[in-house]
Amino acid sequence: MKLPETQVAVVEAASATEVRTVESLADELDHKPASITRAAFELEDEGLLDVIESTDESVSLTDEGRTYLEDGLPEIRLYEAALEAADGDPVEMGEVIGASGLEGGAVDIALSNLARKGYGEIDSGEISPDPDADPDADEEVTALEAIESGDADLVAEDTLDQLERRGLIERSERTVRSVQLTDEGVTALMEGIEVAEAVDRLTSELLTSGEWRDVEFSEYNVAADAPDIDGGKHHPLRSMAERVKDVLVGMGFEEMQGPHADAEFWINDCLFMPQDHPARTHWDQFALDVPPMGALPDGVRERVEGAHREGVGEDGQGYHSPWGEEMARQIDLRGHTTSLSARYLSGIAEGDLEPPQRYFSIEKAYRNDEIDATHLLEFFQIEGWVMAEDLSVRDLMGTFTEFYEQFGITDLQFKPTYNPYTEPSFELFGEHPVTGEVVEIGNSGIFRPEMLEPLGVDCDVMAWGLALERLMMLVTGAEDIRDVHGTLVDLDYLRTEEVRY
Numbered sequence: 001m002k003l004p005e006t007q008v009a010v011v012e013a014a015s016a017t018e019v020r021t022v023e024s025l026a027d028e029l030d031h032k033p034a035s036i037t038r039a040a041f042e043l044e045d046e047g048l049l050d051v052i053e054s055t056d057e058s059v060s061l062t063d064e065g066r067t068y069l070e071d072g073l074p075e076i077r078l079y080e081a082a083l084e085a086a087d088g089d090p091v092e093m094g095e096v097i098g099a100s101g102l103e104g105g106a107v108d109i110a111l112s113n114l115a116r117k118g119y120g121e122i123d124s125g126e127i128s129p130d131p132d133a134d135p136d137a138d139e140e141v142t143a144l145e146a147i148e149s150g151d152a153d154l155v156a157e158d159t160l161d162q163l164e165r166r167g168l169i170e171r172s173e174r175t176v177r178s179v180q181l182t183d184e185g186v187t188a189l190m191e192g193i194e195v196a197e198a199v200d201r202l203t204s205e206l207l208t209s210g211e212w213r214d215v216e217f218s219e220y221n222v223a224a225d226a227p228d229i230d231g232g233k234h235h236p237l238r239s240m241a242e243r244v245k246d247v248l249v250g251m252g253f254e255e256m257q258g259p260h261a262d263a264e265f266w267i268n269d270c271l272f273m274p275q276d277h278p279a280r281t282h283w284d285q286f287a288l289d290v291p292p293m294g295a296l297p298d299g300v301r302e303r304v305e306g307a308h309r310e311g312v313g314e315d316g317q318g319y320h321s322p323w324g325e326e327m328a329r330q331i332d333l334r335g336h337t338t339s340l341s342a343r344y345l346s347g348i349a350e351g352d353l354e355p356p357q358r359y360f361s362i363e364k365a366y367r368n369d370e371i372d373a374t375h376l377l378e379f380f381q382i383e384g385w386v387m388a389e390d391l392s393v394r395d396l397m398g399t400f401t402e403f404y405e406q407f408g409i410t411d412l413q414f415k416p417t418y419n420p421y422t423e424p425s426f427e428l429f430g431e432h433p434v435t436g437e438v439v440e441i442g443n444s445g446i447f448r449p450e451m452l453e454p455l456g457v458d459c460d461v462m463a464w465g466l467a468l469e470r471l472m473m474l475v476t477g478a479e480d481i482r483d484v485h486g487t488l489v490d491l492d493y494l495r496t497e498e499v500r501y
């Protein structure tokens with residue numbers, strides 16, 4: 001039998017009684033693992049050997065894990081500081097924390113693990129370290145040491161799980177391929193195998209000399225491993241937005257568009273937000289250092305001012321507080337996309353609208369929030385409203401139920417809230433599939449006459465602003481908004497996420 005050179009080498013090095021990994025063969029034969037893998041698959045096609053695949057787990061320390069290995073686990077540092085200060089009595093927590101040198105998030109980590117591991121008890125602001133505890137025998141420290149020196153297989157599975165939950169180690173899996181000769185392979189070997197010159201490239205020389213007729217060409221192996229190519233790809237959050245768009249269009253909604261930086265008039269004043277409302281300070285919204293908006297639209301401007309001063313209707317109540325056009329013309333980054341709803345309802349976007357109408361947008365809103373696991377400075381809001389003659393809270397809830405059902409969210413909760421521009425108003429909540437926590441996912445209500453009348457609308461309008469990232473977190477189980485939006489999103493996730501929303 002004639003086979004290409006690498007295949008001959010592999011058959012000769014393989015064994016019928018011993019399973020050999022591709023890597024060990026590559027080492028021994030001084031070939032690249034990829035070419036041994038290719039030869040192995042070709043030989044498997046010929047029936048001369050079996051390729052056996054298994055997965056192998058590799059474990060490594062994260063940066064945090066390595067820091068703790070060097071400086072000590074926070075709970076042990078806290079325990080030792082407590083023990084030194086304690087003298088048999090409980091010690092004041094703040095004092096021990098100070099003495100331990102722990103800071104920031106490490107303090108919470110230390111406190112919860114100290115109690116979990118039985119290094120002591122924490123009660124009414126005091127720590128009582130257990131004098132008999134033995135941090136030298138700490139399983140997690142021993143495990144971190146073992147992993148660092150390449151002996152992860154000595155570590156118990158539940159300790160690995162625990163370290164992974166704490167973010168101190170990373171586990172990854174890879175495919176290990178091994179080969180074993182089949183009976184046919186053994187027979188072929190006994191009958192004799194010779195090297196056939198296999199050619200993997202057709203050259204002009206082979207063609208002109210006519211030699212191509214006699215040589216053996218190596219075959220294509222479409223199953224061979226190839227380098228990953230990271231092509232351009234939609235961001236998963238963008239795909240989520242597209243999916244939401246499809247759902248809303250399917251529900252009969254049309255899309256609104258409008259400026260990210262807009263006059264406060266459209267962002268706040270049209271929404272019956274008093275000019276001295278706390279959300280209108282620069283603590284909450286981003287003002288831009290640009291010239292103010294030119295003239296505000298006649299009619300709407302006067303009616304909005306009237307609503308603020310005296311309210312609307314016979315016995316209307318305004319705010320009886322000053323209303324100034326200067327503030328209304330100031331340009332801000334919109335803190336919500338309800339500015340678009342105000343523009344569309346006023347008629348300046350699409351002309352006067354007759355009921356029934358349904359509009360939505362999925363656009364960015366900007367807020368001067370404190371960044372944490374559920375807040376960013378910018379996020380995508382799913383804005384929407386329905387205009388019709390007679391609307392009730394049932395219509396609002398029914399719309400949400402129908403919308404969220406499309407994403408598998410069927411346990412919505414509603415909580416009454418207050419917005420200056422809606423009455424009644426409801427916050428929406430959904431349960432996080434991983435943490436089980438109830439997360440706020442939106443805010444909604446039925447627009448008040450104080451908002452609608454100045455805009456020239458004389459029927460009911462129900463409306464909402466939902467957070468796209470929060471929906472994404474409920475759908476994907478992501479626990480931190482920074483894992484789905486912004487510069488901290490894991491690049492591997494962006495490259496490999498198969499969007500399935």
Ligand SMILES: N[C@@H](Cc1ccccc1)C(=O)O
Nearest residue numbers: 336338443444445463464465
């Ligand atoms: N503007 C509200 C959402 C909302 C829109 C429309 C009606 C009611 C509430 C927010 O940003 O939270």
